[in-house]
Amino acid sequence: MELTEGRVMTEQGPSFDPRRCTLSIPNELAYLEMVQGFVRDYVQRVGFDRCDQARFDLLVEEAVTNVIQGAYADGERADLSVACERVPAGVQITVHDDGLPYDPSLTPEYRPDADLDSQTAAGLGSFLMRQMADVVEFHNLGSLGKDTVFVKYLDSPSVADAGPPAEAAPLEAPEPVQEPQRIELWIADMRPEQAIDVCRCIYDAYRYTYVNEHMYFPDRVVALNKSGDMLSAVATTVEGEVAGHAALVFAEDTREIADLAIVAVKAKFRGQSIARRLGEYLETAAHDRGMHGLYIEEVTVHTYTQKFCHRLGFADCGFLLAYVPAITSYKGINEKLDSRGADIMGYRYLRPPQDVPLYVPERHRDMVAALFANLGAPFTAAPSSAAWGAGNGAAGPDPDGPPADPDGSSVDPDGPPTELHTSVNVRRAVATIRIPVYGADL
Template identity: 35%
Template sequence: MANPGYLKLTIPNEVTYLPIAQKCVREASIMFGFTGEDIYKIELALEEGVTNIIKHAFESNEMNTFDIICEKIPLGMKIILKEKGIPYDPKQVPEYNPGLDVNDAQTTGLGTFLLKKSMDEVLFNNLGNEGKETHLIKFLPAKNIKDYFPPAELTPETPAGEGTRPITEKIEYEVRPMQPHESIEISKGAYKSHGYTFFDEHIYYPDQIVEMNKTGELVSVVAITKDRKFMGHAALHYPEPGSPVAEYTFVFVNPEYRGQGCLTRLTDCLFSLPQKNKLLGIYSYSVANHPFTQKTILKCGLNDCGIQLATSPATWEFKGIESDSTQRISVVLGFKYTEKPEPVKIYAPDAHRRMLEKLYKNIGAENNFLKPETGAPVFEYKESVIYTRVYATEETAEIIVVKYGSDILQELKVILRDLCMKHIASITLFLNLEDPNTHFMCEQIEPLNFFFSGILPKTHYGDALVLQYLNNVPLDYDKIVAYSEAAKEILDYIKKHDPHLK
């Protein structure tokens, strides 16, 4: 059955076909709900992206084709430019500086600059022998929660004992999946209880909450009193379509209803709901500048398996909670299997094997720890497959090594240099522990100043060994709050391997 939200156009690598591509993408953007200036920005980004391919991906006299894919996504539109031309690394193009005097400024890098300014997200993926993809993502305009209520109704909650007091008598309420009209109360509750400290800003846009629940990217449950008053919310967020793991997030209970057992019922309901795809595990991130979120996550059955340092700015404020705000915020990674896991083959680096065994034991998994049959890494391909995603608001990034190629170290150096030049503070690297090459490559990657962070099982790309990199970030380990004994041990282990302390 045809997908009405998907369009693929294949065109020759000649600039004369650009107007056809622009017309096609323009009509698709209108069909997907875009208007006015946003359509112009989409056309401009497409022009720059297509021109880059024609200029850089093929020899000057080479006749070839490439694909333009338009796809409707929950919050807007994704354009994928896919080609199999000459290896071209947009990271090597100098950053265009719009602040320079027009007579002094060079135009190199201007196209990429305009492309990124026009779209909400721009991703460059190296697919190895399958070529390269440029992803251009534009979100539809949406109302922020501040557009729905006057400021007086959005006053953040004060610390316990200073504002709204919890209702002491037990009240009757129901917990169930969210209904669309309740999205406004969800955004309002998120803002009043947490300010803007939820790292994914979709929670502050009611229309986006509705759309994400409709597509299954987000699964929300709410607690509602008998007289229809909103009490609290919890959700599972899938990082990508078909993901076997989801993040437990956007969890809060309005202050007056705390102590009613609401959080436990929200979590039980959420975890027991049927899912569109088979869910193998649930993970969470708990901030490590106070212990309260970590305590909550442990009560929900998620056990600690890693700590990611300095993942968010120190400027995030936590309403009603005293916490250190003098350094970037670190998070504790928790995980829960949805059913007893089958043992998998784990090719742990020798240096971290004992710690990895402890982490798997802590989350209830019994795996087979093996050594590769070969004495060195074996690469089937020259080109690695690596996905990179940047979260500009948090000044952090993720690098996922999907497939090792013989160029893996060089590619990581290029990506790392690019991210550092963009002043990304914290970089997280995911390596597949089910790939024998990880046993060898971890030791070669760590000299780039990556160091241990933890594990994340059951991802799309296998059980992941998580490493991290800090880009000139001042960090005082004594200010990081690790609540459980497992978290304290993880933090000590990370500190021991932090290259900045050696």
């Protein structure tokens, strides 16, 4: 247990926030009474009477119990924090955890007039919190975890301040779960109501280190699939649990090719060939759409993903050096990278590739020819390729004329200007610059 003074960051550095006090505890119910005493003492200082203090006891019990029992696997060790903060005319309690993603919209609503047998404990817990607090909110913070927040106001204004919050200790990685016996699985497109289970699957495989932060927000996962920017497939057990996920991720300007990505399998279901089956399902979907091909980024920190890609027929064609942040972890496979990692680029043609002339610098021709041979694609070097080589004495485009295309034609000075598309993946710490159109101004 840890109790410290709250800090806020300013331009001059950290400073103290006298209104906020935070308690950090292990995710064990044995600490519940300690949390209740902490909150009770704080709200008493703010000005709440004994009757209200008893309500806070129940609020804390519901919120903390829900987190401990619902956000972590049995035996998983972690910390959670409870923060008390003075707000105008009342107090705000925030329970923060880094456990499983949660979608409150999927919790059945508790109805006091309905039959008791049709009610759920989760629905009752949410109902009780809403009855006892003036405001109850659930905040999905993506890779930063989630907050359960409730606010209760004083019957009459009172003035009180308190001090100290705690920084939660880092979570310890759970031990890998033993592989189960073979089970029956169904592979299908993701349904909207399964989005929260997909987020939990990502969490199980990567904790909060996955670089695509959209995958921690169920509503974003649904929206991406609805817009056609992503096609999610899930492997589901007969009991309805999502065991694995993979997706086709499309670039903003084409639906002809896609990235086979966001492959995640829960640790307890590994060894069932789920990733391969999801990949084959999505490959069939791409065939049915008449797509040209698929590409994939193969993680080099372990060989499984490379074997998985080769079994699906992908051929290596390049490297993405220092592409994977060191924060990325693979639960049960590699808990931490020593430095930024590299990805191997793989590609699979879904249609026979066309034989078109390629303008390649002479010094790179053998390497490019080898890459195309590995892809099973024809390679024809255009006759003027040598003009692109350095120091080979070949004549290039007229230096006094307009800039030329690789095929020797000049760029129209009155044509459209160059288009530069830039994007930054903050979590990956990688920037991408794309040039879909280049003009005389380039």
